[in-house]
Amino acid sequence: MAExxxxxxxxxxxxxxxALELAQVGIPTTLVxxxxxxxxxxASFCCKASESCNKCFAxxxxxxxxxxxxxxxxxxLTQTEPIGVKGNSEEYTVxxxxxxERFDRKASAVVIAAGINxxxxxxxxxxxxxxxxxxxxxKDLDEMLRYQGRLSRPSDGQxxxxxxxxxxxxxxxxxxxxxxxxxxCCAYAxxxxxxxxxxxxxxxxxxxxxxxxxxxxxxxxxxxxxxxDKGIRLIRSLPSKVYHSSLSDTLRVRFIDPQKGExxxxxxxxIVLSVGMVLKKEAKSxxxxxxxxxxxDGFIASPPSHTGVFVTGACxxxxxxxxxxxHAKSATFLVHQYLKGxx
Amino acid sequence: MARIxxxxxxxxxxxxxSFREKMAAHVQGLPDIVFCIEEENLFSSxxxxxxxxRLEAEEVDRxxxxxxxxxxYETSFHKWGYPLSLNPYLFAVxxxxxxxxxxxVDEEAALERAKITITKxxxxxxxxxxxxxxxxxxxxxxxxxxxxxxGISITLALAKSGIHVTLLEKGKSLGGRASELRRFYNRPExxxxxxxxxxxxxxxxxxITLITQAELKRLDGHLGRFQAKIQRQDGTESLLTxxxxxxxxxxxxxxxxxxxxxxxxxxxLPEMEKLLSETTSPNLLWDGKKVEMVTFxxxxxxxxxxxxxxxxxxxxxxxxENLNCQIAILCKDVKVAADGMERLYRKAREKGVxxxxxxEPPRLSMVNGQIQVDVKDTAAIQKTEQWPVSILSDLIVIxxxxxxxxxxxxxxxxxxxxxxxxxxxxxxxxxLLRVRSNRRGIFVAGACRFPQEVSESLIEAxxxxxxxxxxxxxxxxxxxxxxAEVDPKKCAVCYTCPRLCPHSAITVEKYAExxxxxxxxxxxxxxxxxxxxxxxxxxxxxxxVAECPARAITLHHxxxxxxxxxxxxxG
Numbered sequence: 001m002a003e004x005x006x007x008x009x010x011x012x013x014x015x016x017x018x019a020l021e022l023a024q025v026g027i028p029t030t031l032v033x034x035x036x037x038x039x040x041x042x043a044s045f046c047c048k049a050s051e052s053c054n055k056c057f058a059x060x061x062x063x064x065x066x067x068x069x070x071x072x073x074x075x076x077l078t079q080t081e082p083i084g085v086k087g088n089s090e091e092y093t094v095x096x097x098x099x100x101e102r103f104d105r106k107a108s109a110v111v112i113a114a115g116i117n118x119x120x121x122x123x124x125x126x127x128x129x130x131x132x133x134x135x136x137x138x139k140d141l142d143e144m145l146r147y148q149g150r151l152s153r154p155s156d157g158q159x160x161x162x163x164x165x166x167x168x169x170x171x172x173x174x175x176x177x178x179x180x181x182x183x184x185c186c187a188y189a190x191x192x193x194x195x196x197x198x199x200x201x202x203x204x205x206x207x208x209x210x211x212x213x214x215x216x217x218x219x220x221x222x223x224x225x226x227x228x229d230k231g232i233r234l235i236r237s238l239p240s241k242v243y244h245s246s247l248s249d250t251l252r253v254r255f256i257d258p259q260k261g262e263x264x265x266x267x268x269x270x271i272v273l274s275v276g277m278v279l280k281k282e283a284k285s286x287x288x289x290x291x292x293x294x295x296x297d298g299f300i301a302s303p304p305s306h307t308g309v310f311v312t313g314a315c316x317x318x319x320x321x322x323x324x325x326x327h328a329k330s331a332t333f334l335v336h337q338y339l340k341g342x343x
Numbered sequence: 344m345a346r347i348x349x350x351x352x353x354x355x356x357x358x359x360x361s362f363r364e365k366m367a368a369h370v371q372g373l374p375d376i377v378f379c380i381e382e383e384n385l386f387s388s389x390x391x392x393x394x395x396x397r398l399e400a401e402e403v404d405r406x407x408x409x410x411x412x413x414x415x416y417e418t419s420f421h422k423w424g425y426p427l428s429l430n431p432y433l434f435a436v437x438x439x440x441x442x443x444x445x446x447x448v449d450e451e452a453a454l455e456r457a458k459i460t461i462t463k464x465x466x467x468x469x470x471x472x473x474x475x476x477x478x479x480x481x482x483x484x485x486x487x488x489x490x491x492x493x494g495i496s497i498t499l500a501l502a503k504s505g506i507h508v509t510l511l512e513k514g515k516s517l518g519g520r521a522s523e524l525r526r527f528y529n530r531p532e533x534x535x536x537x538x539x540x541x542x543x544x545x546x547x548x549x550x551i552t553l554i555t556q557a558e559l560k561r562l563d564g565h566l567g568r569f570q571a572k573i574q575r576q577d578g579t580e581s582l583l584t585x586x587x588x589x590x591x592x593x594x595x596x597x598x599x600x601x602x603x604x605x606x607x608x609x610x611x612l613p614e615m616e617k618l619l620s621e622t623t624s625p626n627l628l629w630d631g632k633k634v635e636m637v638t639f640x641x642x643x644x645x646x647x648x649x650x651x652x653x654x655x656x657x658x659x660x661x662x663x664e665n666l667n668c669q670i671a672i673l674c675k676d677v678k679v680a681a682d683g684m685e686r687l688y689r690k691a692r693e694k695g696v697x698x699x700x701x702x703e704p705p706r707l708s709m710v711n712g713q714i715q716v717d718v719k720d721t722a723a724i725q726k727t728e729q730w731p732v733s734i735l736s737d738l739i740v741i742x743x744x745x746x747x748x749x750x751x752x753x754x755x756x757x758x759x760x761x762x763x764x765x766x767x768x769x770x771x772x773x774x775l776l777r778v779r780s781n782r783r784g785i786f787v788a789g790a791c792r793f794p795q796e797v798s799e800s801l802i803e804a805x806x807x808x809x810x811x812x813x814x815x816x817x818x819x820x821x822x823x824x825x826x827a828e829v830d831p832k833k834c835a836v837c838y839t840c841p842r843l844c845p846h847s848a849i850t851v852e853k854y855a856e857x858x859x860x861x862x863x864x865x866x867x868x869x870x871x872x873x874x875x876x877x878x879x880x881x882x883x884x885x886x887x888v889a890e891c892p893a894r895a896i897t898l899h900h901x902x903x904x905x906x907x908x909x910x911x912x913x914g
Contacts (some may be wrong), residue, residue: 024813055771070418137846172685179689183680213680213702214647216771217763217793223647236700236721258721317682326777330805332501335814339502 005030005075007094007107009082009286012040014113014313015288015323017337018070023073025336030105031076032096034282039065039113042321044139046146048191050198055216056191057173057321078130081282085110086101089308098249109335112290112300113313114283119170119178119275123186127166127273128242134251135242135271138165138189140284151196151203155249159200160269164253165189166239167209180297182276184320187215189227189274191331197231206233206268208255215320237238242271277318292328305334344699345469348403349379349667350394352410354386357882358440361451361723362457366409366439371460375469377401385410388421391426398427399726404432405468408462411440426566429733430473432825435466439508450840474899478819479879481567483507486585488754491519493591494541495541496804502551504812509552509583510545513571513750517542519593520790521797523613525620529683529798530658562588562757564839565880567820569643587811591804592754594790595742596743599643603707606882608714609739612639612654619661627666629738636660638716638736640705641674644744648794649744652678658740660691671697671734673718674707681796698722699732706731707739716738745794758785759847765792777809783880786810826881826901827888832896840874840887840896848880849887869907 006022008015012031031038043065045058068074078096084095089147092107098106118139119131127137133155136144145151160310163232163332167189171182186209193205212234226232239255243265249269257264279299287300295301299318300311310333313324349370363381371377385408398406406429408416413436425431437455447453455762468805483506484601487494498510500503510517524534542675545551560580561572571583573761598604607630610618624653627634639655652674655901659670672691677698692698698761704717716739717731755762761781765772767789769780780787786802789795795803814820829840829849841849844908854874876887877894888896897903 021809021813053773055773060773062774066418114472159874170678174689180682180685184682211676211678213676213678214649215680217765217767219771220647221764231573241763271914297680297682322771322777326802326806329778329809330802333805333812336506336809337500 002093003309004102004106004108006109006111006339007032007092007105008111008113010040010113010313010315011035011038011076012080012115012313012322012324013042013064014115014315014328014331015040015111016064017310017325018111018113018332019070019074020064021332022335026073027336027339028073028330030107032077032080033078033334034081036078038068038078041118041139042324044143045321046142046148046195048195050194054191054194055218055322056188057325060321060325073148082286082289083299085152091305092308096133107176107198108339109310109330110290110307111310112133112286112315113144113148113311114300115184115280115309115312116277116316117280119278121130121169121273121275124169124273125270126167126241127239128251132242132251134160134249134269134270135273137169137275138185138192139275140318141192141272145192145195152202153249160203162204162206162268163193163209163270164194164206164266165195165267165272167207167274168280169275172210177274178278178297180214180318183213183318184215185274185276186213187219187222187320189272190222192272193232194226197229199227201231202232204231206223206235206266207232208233208235208237208239210236210238210298216322226286236311244292246248253323273319277314279315283315305338310338312334345375345405345866346377346401346403346466347375347405347407348377348398348401349407349409349465350385351379352384352385352408352440353381353383355383357411358444360777362444362454365454366457366461366650370409370461370465373462373465375405375465377403387636388426391419395426395428395535397409398429404429405435405436406472407435407464407468408463409437409439412436412438412498424833430475432474433468433471433507435464435471436466436708437461451635462911463909466837466911467905470902470908471903472899472902475698476821476823477878478821479567480819481586481815481817483586483815483818484814485587485589486569486571486583487512487589487591488513489591489593490517490553490555490669491518491593491789492521492541493518493593493800493804494539494589495545496801497589497591497788497807498551499541499544499548500805500808501811502548504808505550506811506815507550507552509554509585509789510605511557512555515555517553517555520822522594522696523616523618524797526657528681528687529795540835552656558747559754559757562759563850565782565877567879569784571814584817587786588758589779589788589811590754590760590791591750591757591787591788591789591807592748592768592791594767594794595746597746598743599688599741603709603714604741606709606714606739609741611741611743612651612658614653615658615738616738622666623666625665627662627668628759632737634666634668634737634859635886636669636671636713636734636736637738637740638714638734639674639740640716641672641742642676643704644742645794646675648745649678649680650794650796652746653684653796655740656684656687656691656696659696660687660694663691663694665695669695669697671716671736673699673701673716675701710735713737737863743788748791749767749773751791758782760787761845763793768792771891777859778803778810781845784814820879822879824878825876825898826883826896827876827885827896828878829891830897831875833893834873835890835893835895836872836874837892838888839892840876843886843890845883845884845886846882848877848882850877851875853875 006029042061048056080098086093243252443456557575560574563570662668663670699720716734789800789805
């Protein structure tokens with residue numbers, strides 16, 4: 001291992017891509033990850049194919065994780081986090097902490113790919129996340145499908161017959177301070193619905209939304225196939241409140257039915273909250289260590305490239321897997337150019 | 344006669360020792376086995392070293408590991424380096440842990456399954472042949488098709504990295520469709536100035552060859568050895584031999600002109616952009632008269648493209664704020680899935696821009712020289728408010744349909760790329776990700792992939808540069824011959840394989856040396872063509888092997904012979 005690597009902070013899909021792409025041009029890297037394993041948030045996503053691939057890109061992550069482990073140019077430090085930095089753009093010395101052990105790493109450049117957290121849905125008190133068992137987030141559902149392999153209602157383990165998705169939970173919502181669109185949740189939730197409907201045709205799904213945001217080249221065909229599906233209702237209306245009855249596990253949802261033009265209450269077996277993206281909690285300390293500023297929306301603003309510190313991935317603004325990889329590649333080019341310009 | 348050495352993975356907790364003993368006993372009865380020993384630490388550098396020494400001492404020419412998934416051994420090879428003097432293709436793994444031990448309920452059945460797996464792997468190993476790595480020299484030369492902002496950015500970045508770039512543009516000047524824009528939605532500078540600066544840079548850098556008013560006529564060859572015939576408008580032709588090609592040919596638009604849409608008070612978003620850049624007075628003038636009410640009508644076309652929504656909000660805000668107009672924006676969905684757009688949308692509403700979300704298309708009619716728009720707003724809460732809202736407008740701004748550039752289909756067949764379902768180049772593909780195409784050495788970026796915002800195109804441009812640099816920076820392309828090969832003697836030139844190859848790696852050579860055909864009775868021999876797989880372009884997927892009616896194609900790393908041996912059908 002070379003003494004002076006490019007230090008990549010964050011072992012999610014963006015960090016992994018930067019490491020792999022730099023390895024392609026022969027630049028050694030050290031990948032620093034807080035968690036015991038690399039992959040980040042996107043590694044917990046399930047495949048959302050129905051009759052055919054729905055282009056969720058979850059499979060790409062698994063492949064890249066095994067690839068990054070096999071590259072001799074990349075050394076991986078898990079359960080490690082940066083606690084300080086010394087030096088200037090000539091050479092950074094980053095202090096790292098691994099359990100009780102502390103050590104320094106010299107770095108020719110630093111790439112920050114801190115990633116995001118799903119929005120904490122319990123902040124939307126009216127939806128009852130954390131209080132009602134059958135209110136879950138889309139991420140919970142995704143992990144349930146990936147690790148348990150089946151859809152079940154948390155309260156009794158039965159198959160929910162009637163599932164609803166609430167969009168824009170924690171996005172486009174000034175009341176909780178997030179005045180931005182998380183960009184990925186529409187396609188994400190619709191793909192989840194598609195995957196569930198394919199596996200369990202008896203399950204009916206309702207999609208409560210504000211505006212549908214397009215994603216990708218074949219989104220229109222995908223959306224049309226969702227609209228044509230009799231088991232999926234797309235309703236332009238965000239619900240106001242979830243009610244719980246002590247007699248049964250079924251929850252009641254209050255929303256405006258635009259067809260009828262009046263407020264209705266409907267029972268659902270399972271409520272899935274499409275939570276938006278917020279900057280990863282731990283990234284706040286990173287911005288202090290590296291003296292980075294935040295954007296209006298609370299993500300990390302890219303510093304000028306002559307500083308030798310680069311920021312990429314969803315921590316710069318909401319991105320799906322596809323765009324994270326694209327942005328990471330583009331950031332790699334900047335890092336490469338920066339290193340070449342210095343020599 | 345093969346000499347096979349076998350190692351049984353004796354890692355603690357992996358395969359129980361009693362099971363290992365039974366497998367070892369089974370192996371002893373098989374032919375061609377030189378030794379079969381247990382090795383406890385196949386994952387350490389020391390273990391691999393012991394393994395290498397043993398192989399050399401026993402003069403073994405094939406290795407089989409009996410253990411878990413081949414992936415774990417691959418990982419340790421990657422980690423410690425491949426230590427064996429044997430060719431990697433002479434190394435095989437019998438995955439008894441996952442395929443037998445874990446898959447079966449009782450040990451008896453597992454052992455039976457394991458025996459079969461081991462026998463098959465050994466049979467397969469005894470037929471395997473070494474495959475050597477090859478290298479292909481790559482010159483630092485790239486051809487960029489399309490002189491829009493994507494093409495310009497790619498050209499500049501590649502040229503600054505020391506690559507010779509030929510930029511091909513069919514029109515007279517560079518800049519493309521982005522020059523229609525006045526300002527970016529998320530950056531302060533003017534688009535025109537930005538483009539002018541980039542274009543002047545292109546003229547200054549010596550290792551850029553700019554060819555305008557010319558187009559690609561023909562493309563032969565593969566990665567590293569492309570041969571591109573360029574034809575200028577004056578009829579002169581030239582031949583380029585780039586190592587890689589970047590396609591950034593952009594998009595075209597189509598304007599609706601039927602009925603009332605042909606009226607002079609109906610303009611398009613780019614026309615509005617132009618009008619705004621020409622306006623210097625505090626009011627917007629159209630036809631010499633002051634414009635007070637402007638209605639944007641979106642989503643009639645390109646429902647899934649957010650560029651229109653971004654441009655409409657950007658223009659609407661400017662009109663409302665600075666030019667004393669009242670703005671209404673009619674759309675199916677407000678598309679704000681871009682950084683900073685929700686804030687812009689909020690600001691537009693605060694400044695008084697009206698938004699209506701419709702499901703039924705709005706009706707347009709002429710009233711006293713103005714255009715009346717009737718729209719049903721689905722976002723209205725009360726039923727009584729859902730009656731059509733009528734907006735008397737001085738100007739209607741509609742979006743143009745984004746369509747593939749007219750030459751896209753032709754280009755696609757020239758370059759042998761995949762066309763997406765909507766006629767743009769390539770679709771989102773988890774196997775290729777963005778910017779890569781189905782052919783090695785050809786990249787696709789910008790709006791010819793899919794119409795998108797300028798900033799997104801620029802990010803794609805940088806990603807392409809990264810990909811091209813990763814490919815060309817080493818000066819050679821390393822590959823091994825784990826690919827398909829056609830036996831020219833058996834090839835009947837039926838053109839099945841070149842049509843089926845998803846990566847366009849197969850071409851038909853007109854006069855292949857070895858394929859000679861003597862028509863009966865003529866006595867004379869004539870040379871016959873044959874298909875040829877380019878080894879650097881082949882991905883080794885095996886589709887052609889399965890489809891060849893003459894069985895003329897083999898995959899080097901997975902031969903018919905090997906599969907028959909595995910099935911116990913050898914000979």
